[in-house]
Amino acid sequence: MRYQVPQFIEVEDKIFGPFTFKQFVYMVGGAGVCFIAYKMLPLFWAILVIAPAVALSASLAFYKPNNRPFIETLEAAFNFMITNKLYIWRKEDKKIEAKSTEDILAAAKSSVVVPKLSQSKLKDLTWSLDINETIYSRETGKLEARGSRPQRPF
Numbered sequence: 001m002r003y004q005v006p007q008f009i010e011v012e013d014k015i016f017g018p019f020t021f022k023q024f025v026y027m028v029g030g031a032g033v034c035f036i037a038y039k040m041l042p043l044f045w046a047i048l049v050i051a052p053a054v055a056l057s058a059s060l061a062f063y064k065p066n067n068r069p070f071i072e073t074l075e076a077a078f079n080f081m082i083t084n085k086l087y088i089w090r091k092e093d094k095k096i097e098a099k100s101t102e103d104i105l106a107a108a109k110s111s112v113v114v115p116k117l118s119q120s121k122l123k124d125l126t127w128s129l130d131i132n133e134t135i136y137s138r139e140t141g142k143l144e145a146r147g148s149r150p151q152r153p154f
Contacts, residue, residue: 022069023061030057 012020019027030053037049063070 026057026061
């Protein structure tokens with residue numbers, strides 16, 4: 001048995017002439033607000049209420065930003081306005097303080113650390129510098145012990 005599969009299910013049916021049910025409800029609601037404002041308010045104040053009501057009802061019925069209904073855009077805007085926002089980064093200007101030359105010199109002196117050598121280490125270092133001793137052997141590139149000397153051919 002063959003069944004007919006419905007197609008174009010995403011397109012809303014046109015119920016009231018060229019309008020869908022939602023479009024018709026938005027238009028009738030806007031017309032109702034305009035009628036009530038016209039009957040209850042003086043003409044100047046009624047026009048101030050009627051103009052935004054017509055714009056809102058027309059945009060709800062026909063305007064689709066980014067191929068989505070305008071009511072979803074209004075819902076997203078409302079939710080954005082009432083929810084808390086988390087700001088990850090805010091730029092703050094840092095104040096640069098002018099330093100005097102005495103402060104700069106004192107900071108430089110305190111940051112320099114002079115190692116203190118004992119008498120025996122100092123003698124050992126001067127002896128190794130006097131005889132041009134290195135800790136690496138020139139022939140093999142291996143680390144040599146301090147007591148052993150690399151053999152040099154003459």
